[in-house]
Amino acid sequence: EDSSLPKPVRIKLDDTDPEKIKLGDGKDTKGTRVRVFGRVHRERKQKGIMFLTLRDGYGYMQVVLAGQLAKTYDALTLTRETSMEILGELAEVPAGAHAPHNRELHADFYKIHPGWKAAGGDDAITNRVSKDTEHATLLDLRHLTLRGETASKVLIVRDAVEYAFNVVYKELRLRKVSPPALVQTMVEGGATLFGLPYYTEEAFLTQSSQLYLETCLPSMGDVFCIEKSFRAEKSLTRRHLAEYTHIEAELDYINFDDLLNHLELVMCRVLEVALANPTVKQYIMDLNPEFEMPERPFKRMKYSEAIEWLVENNILNEDGEPHKFGDDIAEAAERRMTDIINRPIFLTHFPAEIKAFYMLKDKDDARVTESVDCLMPGVGEIVGGSMRIDQHEELMAAFKREEIDPASYYWYTDQRKYGSSPHGGYGLGLERFLAWLCKQHTVRDCCLYPRYFGRCKP
Numbered sequence: 001e002d003s004s005l006p007k008p009v010r011i012k013l014d015d016t017d018p019e020k021i022k023l024g025d026g027k028d029t030k031g032t033r034v035r036v037f038g039r040v041h042r043e044r045k046q047k048g049i050m051f052l053t054l055r056d057g058y059g060y061m062q063v064v065l066a067g068q069l070a071k072t073y074d075a076l077t078l079t080r081e082t083s084m085e086i087l088g089e090l091a092e093v094p095a096g097a098h099a100p101h102n103r104e105l106h107a108d109f110y111k112i113h114p115g116w117k118a119a120g121g122d123d124a125i126t127n128r129v130s131k132d133t134e135h136a137t138l139l140d141l142r143h144l145t146l147r148g149e150t151a152s153k154v155l156i157v158r159d160a161v162e163y164a165f166n167v168v169y170k171e172l173r174l175r176k177v178s179p180p181a182l183v184q185t186m187v188e189g190g191a192t193l194f195g196l197p198y199y200t201e202e203a204f205l206t207q208s209s210q211l212y213l214e215t216c217l218p219s220m221g222d223v224f225c226i227e228k229s230f231r232a233e234k235s236l237t238r239r240h241l242a243e244y245t246h247i248e249a250e251l252d253y254i255n256f257d258d259l260l261n262h263l264e265l266v267m268c269r270v271l272e273v274a275l276a277n278p279t280v281k282q283y284i285m286d287l288n289p290e291f292e293m294p295e296r297p298f299k300r301m302k303y304s305e306a307i308e309w310l311v312e313n314n315i316l317n318e319d320g321e322p323h324k325f326g327d328d329i330a331e332a333a334e335r336r337m338t339d340i341i342n343r344p345i346f347l348t349h350f351p352a353e354i355k356a357f358y359m360l361k362d363k364d365d366a367r368v369t370e371s372v373d374c375l376m377p378g379v380g381e382i383v384g385g386s387m388r389i390d391q392h393e394e395l396m397a398a399f400k401r402e403e404i405d406p407a408s409y410y411w412y413t414d415q416r417k418y419g420s421s422p423h424g425g426y427g428l429g430l431e432r433f434l435a436w437l438c439k440q441h442t443v444r445d446c447c448l449y450p451r452y453f454g455r456c457k458p
């Protein structure tokens with residue numbers, strides 16, 4: 001290192017930090033000598049010059065190693081993913097050339113500290129992960145594929161979206177709680193419960209925190225949680241996980257219309273908050289160039305109208321027959337309908353028999369419930385919600401109808417004994433919301449380490 005050069009400023013590559021925005025817009029950077037740390041994302045040699053793209057999780061920076069710097073042993077044997085410390089002067093890229101934020105670092109010194117070199121040869125990351133690598137192998141290598149641009153952008157958008165939900169719920173004065181994951185009751189049917197030995201008893205991994213959220217209303221007002229839910233789904237679909245992040249809210253003293261309006265507001269406001277961050281906005285547009293803010297109000301469609309629509313459009317049920325009232329609308333049919341309509345849909349008023357025991361019946365049509373699924377193009381259902389039965393007798397009758405022993409639900413049924421209220425809520429699958437927002441084919445690519453039928457590693 002040449003000590004006569006100006007003292008370098010240590011920077012990261014982030015362009016969201018105020019100090020670093022200057023670097024991002026490329027205006028005040030020219031001539032600044034800086035020290036950066038990052039991993040080699042790409043490398044390219046050209047007439048004795050090496051161009052590196054350095055990555056640090058906050059951004060990418062082009063680095064130019066010229067002259068002697070490109071001829072050292074370390075430079076000649078440089079492998080992707082090697083960690084480097086680099087000193088140099090920031091410059092605008094020459095006219096006609098392209099680099100992130102139109103700037104590049106003209107290195108005058110670099111160091112690869114002991115242990116920072118990435119494996120080369122057969123073990124090089126480019127040999128372990130390539131375009132031809134089988135899907136299952138790529139999933140085994142998730143710890144490495146996470147370093148790729150698409151995976152990291154999705155996860156950075158995920159961070160921003162999850163944060164935005166917290167912000168928006170706070171704007172709406174909801175309080176955050178943290179219900180247990182280990183439970184002894186089911187919410188969404190016995191078929192998808194994961195059971196486990198719990199000391200001398202049996203317990204399950206929770207399917208939804210809804211029932212616990214309901215118990216918070218009397219003392220905490222409207223509440224939400226962002227917790228894991230677990231479903232022992234045996235089907236391998238692109239939108240089912242065994243473990244997923246469930247964003248759930250419960251609102252007190254509301255009616256069904258209030259619930260729908262709230263849901264629409266939350267979803268749109270979350271998008272606004274997330275997109276207000278320029279990096280996040282850029283990543284969303286990179287992943288999903290056609291993204292547009294959904295139009296409000298969302299289309300509202302009753303289940304019975306959806307059945308008619310499916311019949312008119314010749315979309316058959318799972319038995320290959322025209323849909324009829326009472327059918328569960330299967331994933332494929334639901335997605336086709338959503339894709340054709342091509343805008344968010346609130347599908348409401350599902351028949352009681354195909355929905356959960358706790359859902360409130362519609363006063364004007366006892367066949368159906370005040371329930372809603374929010375459907376998004378490309379994914380289908382991303383939210384499920386409803387008004388809840390708030391009368392004790394009616395709730396007990398629902399347990400009986402569904403052949404559920406109410407004994408272990410005493411803490412839930414007690415809510416109807418000690419000052420009940422009209423209330424409702426919903427659960428949104430974060431991975432499904434992201435699959436829609438980031439236009440990902442499967443929810444598996446929208447979580448860090450996906451868990452689904454047949455996969456519990458890495």
Ligand code: 4AD
Pocket residue numbers: 187188207208209210231233239240241242244246248249381382383384385386425426427428429430431432443
């Ligand atoms: O429709 P679901 O089953 O509703 C409930 O669990 C309610 N108790 C929530 C509530 O009212 N508080 O699930 C809600 C959402 C679905 O719309 C979907 O987005 C997501 O959770 N979800 C899954 N996501 C990934 N993998 C799975 N196996 C999922 N099951 C549900």
